[in-house]
Amino acid sequence: MQQKVEFEQRVHKALSDSQLRQNFRSTMDGLMAKRSQAFPDKERLEKLRLQGAQIRANALLKLPELLEQLEERCTANGIRVHWAETVEQANQAVLKIMQDHNATNLIKGKSMVSEEMELNHFLEQHGIEVLESDLGEFIVQLAGEPPSHIVAPAIHKSRQDIARLFQEKFPDIPYSEDVETLTRSARDILRRKFYEASIGLSGVNFAVAETGTICLVENEGNGRMCTTIPDVHIAVTGIEKVVEKLSDIPPLMELLPRSATGQHITTYFNMITSPRKEGEKDGPREVHLVLLDNGRSSIYEDPELMESLRCIRCGACMNHCPVYARIGGHAYGTTIPGPIGSVIEPQKLGLDRFGVLPTASTLCGACGEACPVRIPLPKLLNRLRFEQVRDDPPDNTMGKGSQRSIRESLVWNLWSWANTHPALYRLGCLFLTRLRGLVPKQLGVWTRVRKAPAIAPKTLHELAREMGIEDE
Amino acid sequence: MKPDQQYPDKPLSVYFFGTCLIDLIYPQAGLAGMQLIQREGVKVIFPQDQTCCGQPAWNSGYREQARSVALAQLDCFPQDIPIVVPSASCAGMMRYQYPELFKDTPQLSRVKGFSNRVFELTEFLVHVLKVKLKDLGPPTRVALHASCSAQREMAVSEEHSNLLQQLDNVEILEQERKRECCGFGGTFAVKHAEISNAMVEDKAKSIADTGAEKLVSGDCGCLMNISGNLQHTGQGPEGQHIATFLWERTNATES
Amino acid sequence: MSNSRENILQRLRRGRPELPAATGEIQIDSLAWDLEQRINTFCDRMASVKAEVHMVTEGDWPTKLRELAADRQLSNLLYAPKGPLAAEIESAWTENDSCTKLITREESVDEWKQELFYQVDGAVTSVRSGIAEVGTLILWPTREEPRTFSLVPPVHFAVLKAENLHHTFADAMEVEQWRQGMPTNVVLISGPSKSADIEQTLAYGVHGPTELVVLLVR
Known part of the structure; x- marks a missing residue:
């Protein structure tokens, strides 16, 4: 119950903040409209989605072999591969690389896996200064907050919030609410940091097993900076991000930016296949790839739930989610918010801790409809609702069965009993219709914003009989 | 309609599944639905033993209870x-979710036979009965x-x-964010009342x-x-189920 | 660490769901544009992301480059001394005086990073090929032409031969046989650096170039 109380508190806070709600509403409206415009031909879109789903599904079926191939090709190309079963191991791997180079600071491009690892916090505890360089991530880092959207991390903040934040953190810079000016200030601050940085870190959008290539999608150029200027580049990725062939990339790239922001392509698509080679005049001398499992291999075991591993992190499901649009990313309390977060995170962190998330959906289906790789999100949310209340959990991983309560089971048993005994059902309905005057006018939270529904004087069963409609 | 959906020829008789919400709160909508079908010369059978499709339990994770209720239907x-x-x-529950609910059970083939016979009222009127309506009401x-299930799962908003x-006398006005969910979501409205309230x-x-x-x-939950x-x-405005609205505007004889 | 590798792979092998591979080739119509259509689409797309495209010829592009640099009052322009454009650029500059000084460095970038970051106003690079459908430049940096040239200076001039415009990304990969061997880095560039992280309002020149100027050679 604790998780539900905490979730409700976060929801209440978000819903009470009219500025926040307006920020999310207008952004999500904009992103939905842009996506729609980016796919003018709906028939083609459906074919592309099928193709995207197929590429990702087939990569997952060959996952262990593709990971081995990726490792082999990367190693041959000079990229060093590290395997991490847990967040702790992944953090240690990054720390070790930092220590091997006596590095005291790290400049980061956008990486949701590093958020999952809580890498910044970990490195700071070891005396390493970490700086986010994606503008949105830079802003939330200054504010001491996690990102609220996987593509637009600072979208919960208004330009006034950001102007005040900059003034507080950089008093030398004149106060401005102008977006260009704020952006320019961030450029100047970060340029110095890129210049000085000895180690850069990035996420990975796709890892190509065939050639051992790391692909990065971005608009700002900070990703290129992090992977080009410092002497060492560390890429961190979940093990599910691998694809089989280079030719798998163009269809996925046709889907990813269009689904995310409505762009036909991002400003930069950066494909990294090796560290700086002999005679080359720039680029990192070392490239490391950290492959993180952290619960993914458990999700993988379930033929239905594994579909969530197809995710390419475009954010379209959250952009289209009417719940997300109202409560925003922080209310979820997990690294990845929105529908895909409500599917993945409880599986990683346990239904006993985050089982409430799959219930916080109307199952309207907008997410599944928008997903570029056709993850059946409503079906998976429904499945996790089952997993958390089932009374015969096959194992106790991820908090299966943990949300089962005697009271709720009893309610459903009674409900089932009434609905499987037609005479009883009709009798119950008869009582309700005859006693309709006694039904309370206040029905808890329902009637806070709604008039209570009025029970009809006669049921349809009665009316049908009266009309002489045959029973069989 | 879904691209791959096949429709039968006009039958001599059909079953009507009233739904539990209509039964208790909007029975006139059920009646109107049956009358719209009868007017096309098709006999309607309303089995008195029907209760609920089982969706509330299915969406709450109580699959066993949902299965018992579904089997009774x-x-x-x-x-x-x-x-x-x-x-x-x-309709979506009975056509598309029942086969999921009974996946890996011995009843699956029987369930599929049932599910294939399920039609939503408006799709049945349009594609099977091919109704031609004559408006008798004043301009309005x-x-x-259209509910989320009407738009997506059943694809019957068209x-x-x-x-x-x-x-002829009815003009449809388009609301902002027409396709967005109303926030009902069955037990969601109770479990996450504050979000549901904001949505509605x-x-x-x-x-x-x-x-x-x-x-x-077309859905009484949303209504x-x-x-x-x-x-x-x-x-x-006042809310009305589409069946009631259609019947009231096209029925020549006051019933 | 080696244990982690084995454990992960073992878990994946043991847990692999028994599912059939998704099959059935999905046919998505490819494009069949002539050069004119490819150029037009490329230019439209580039314009939509605030990149400037100038139509030039084999003979006049270096002069145009000099003019564009002068228009912007760039005090200097960086080029790769042994790159494919070097000779033509040099010839355009030696003939006339220009307010924009031509500069070049042969050393590795580490040696003159300070200058690259803070003193270079613009850089010109060659482009391997382009993608018409989405309006993209494909840069394939080499020993002669480093990656940072197209990244660090505020203005990036890119010289692309129109005949190298592919229809799509997939075409580019296929025709150029990328799978035969990928270089250290390939970068696709579509416009100047930008961000919409503040209120979804576009701002240009975040960390990469503020301006992208394409010289499309016919």
């Missing part, structure tokens, strides 16, 4: 004739709310509009803003939710 509709449902949400302006467009307030406002005289929907808020605020 299967027993009520034995003949190989169409089962017409005046709700896309319940309505807002149509059929809703098709029927309304057949009525927005939905009701966008409908009231159209200036429509009536809100029409109960949105109308509940419209009545609470005292702003905006």
Whole structure:
């Protein structure tokens, strides 16, 4: 119950903040409209989605072999591969690389896996200064907050919030609410940091097993900076991000930016296949790839739930989610918010801790409809609702069965009993219709914003009989 | 309609599944649905033993209870004739979710046979009965709310509009964010009342803003939710199930 | 660490769901544009992301480059001394005086990073090929032409031969046989650096170039 109380508190806070709600509403409206415009031909879109789903599904079926191939090709190309079963191991791997180079600071491009690892916090505890360089991530880092959207991390903040934040953190810079000016200030601050940085870190959008290539999608150029200027580049990725062939990339790239922001392509698509080679005049001398499992291999075991591993992190499901649009990313309390977060995170962190998330959906289906790789999100949310209340959990991983309560089971048993005994059902309905005057006018939270529904004087069963409609 | 959906020829008789919400709260909608079918010369059978499709338990994770209730429904509709449902949400449950619910069970093939016979009312009127409606009512302006199941799972929102467009004196007004969920979501409205409230307030406002005289929907869950808020605020139109609306505007004889 | 590798792979092998591979080739119509259509689409797309495209010829592009640099009052322009454009650029500059000084460095970038970051106003690079459908430049940096040239200076001039415009990304990969061997880095560039992280309002020149100027050679 604790998780539900905490979730409700976060929801209440978000819903009470009219500025926040307006920020999310207008952004999500904009992103939905842009996506729609980016796919003018709906028939083609459906074919592309099928193709995207197929590429990702087939990569997952060959996952262990593709990971081995990726490792082999990367190693041959000079990229060093590290395997991490847990967040702790992944953090240690990054720390070790930092220590091997006596590095005291790290400049980061956008990486949701590093958020999952809580890498910044970990490195700071070891005396390493970490700086986010994606503008949105830079802003939330200054504010001491996690990102609220996987593509637009600072979208919960208004330009006034950001102007005040900059003034507080950089008093030398004149106060401005102008977006260009704020952006320019961030450029100047970060340029110095890129210049000085000895180690850069990035996420990975796709890892190509065939050639051992790391692909990065971005608009700002900070990703290129992090992977080009410092002497060492560390890429961190979940093990599910691998694809089989280079030719798998163009269809996925046709889907990813269009689904995310409505762009036909991002400003930069950066494909990294090796560290700086002999005679080359720039680029990192070392490239490391950290492959993180952290619960993914458990999700993988379930033929239905594994579909969530197809995710390419475009954010379209959250952009289209009417719940997300109202409560925003922080209310979820997990690294990845929105529908895909409500599917993945409880599986990683346990239904006993985050089982409430799959219930916080109307199952309207907008997410599944928008997903570029056709993850059946409503079906998976429904499945996790089952997993958390089932009374015969096959194992106790991820908090299966943990949300089962005697009271709720009893309610459903009674409900089932009434609905499987037609005479009883009709009798119950008869009582309700005859006693309709006694039904309370206040029905808890329902009637806070709604008039209570009025029970009809006669049921349809009665009316049908009266009309002489045959029973069989 | 879904691209791969096949429709049978007009049958001699059909079953009608009323749904539990209609049974208790909106029985007139069920009646109107049956009358619309009967008027086309098709016999309607309403099995008195029907109760609920089982969706509330299915969406709450109580699959065993949902299965018991679903099996009880299967027993009520034995003949190989169409089962017409005046709700896309319940129709979707019976057509698409039942096979999921009974996956890996011995009943699956029987369930599939049942599911294939399930049709939502407006799709049945349009594609099977091919109704031609004659509007007898005065000029009016309505807002149509197609439920999420009508739009996505059953893909019958076009059929809703098709029927309304057949009525010469009815103008359909379009609300802002027409495709967005109203926030009902069954037990969601109770479990996550605060989010649900925020959603329904927005939905009701966008409908009231159209200036429509009536809100029409093919699903009573949405109707109960949105109308509940419209009545609470005292702003905006009265809500009506699409079957009731169609019947009232096209019925020559006062019943 | 080696244990982690084995454990992960073992878990994946043991847990692999028994599912059939998704099959059935999905046919998505490819494009069949002539050069004119490819150029037009490329230019439209580039314009939509605030990149400037100038139509030039084999003979006049270096002069145009000099003019564009002068228009912007760039005090200097960086080029790769042994790159494919070097000779033509040098010839355009030696003939006339220009307010924009031509500069070049042969050393590795580490040696003159300070200058690259803070003193270079613009850089010109060659482009391997382009993608018409989405309006993209494909840069394939080499020993002669480093990666940072197209990244660090505020203005990036890119010289692309129109005949190298592919229809799509897939075409580019296929025709150029990328799978035969990928270089250290390939970068696709579509416009100047930008961000919409503040209120979804576009701002240009975040960390990469503020301006992208394409010289499309016919």
